[in-house]
Amino acid sequence: MTSTPFDVDAFLARPLVARVATNGPTVRPVWYLWEDHTFWILTGPWTKLFVRVRADPRLALIVDECDLATGVVRQVIARGRGELLPFDVPRGRRKLARYLGADENRWDGRFRRYLYDDPASRGTTWLRVSAESMIVEDFSYSV
Secondary structure, eight states: OOOOSSOHHHHHTSOOOEEEEETTTEEEEEOOEEETTEEEEEEOTTSHHHHHHHHOOEEEEEEEEEETTTTEEEEEEEEEEEEEEEOOHHHHHHHHHHHHOSOGGGSOHHHHHHHHSOHHHHTOEEEEEEEEEEEEEEOOOOO
16 A cells, blocks of 8 residues: 555554445445455355355445544545455454444343354355555644
């Protein structure tokens, strides 16, 4: 990646919500994990996202923030192809802990199930998105 107006890895490491757009078009908010310049999104056959990506893997994803109190306005837009891969628990734990905290006992039971139920029987899957293109913008202003 070329020079960017802010630290993209640090920005994407925060527990922000991404919005994923698929052919249809449809847009949905998702929690994600950013590792090794790749987005990881938990999905499965119970979701429209899984069905749409299986039919057409092209997608776009945006992660942004807008803080009116500080004037910080930043965005990362990624475009690429999604790939459905088997779920692995260690990555799942890292993803969920960034949004829910490290203490799994405090998590709602539906999130713990992803880690303790058999992913194959549930159909739990990773959607891996390696960006073919990425636009990084800083529209911040002084308050």
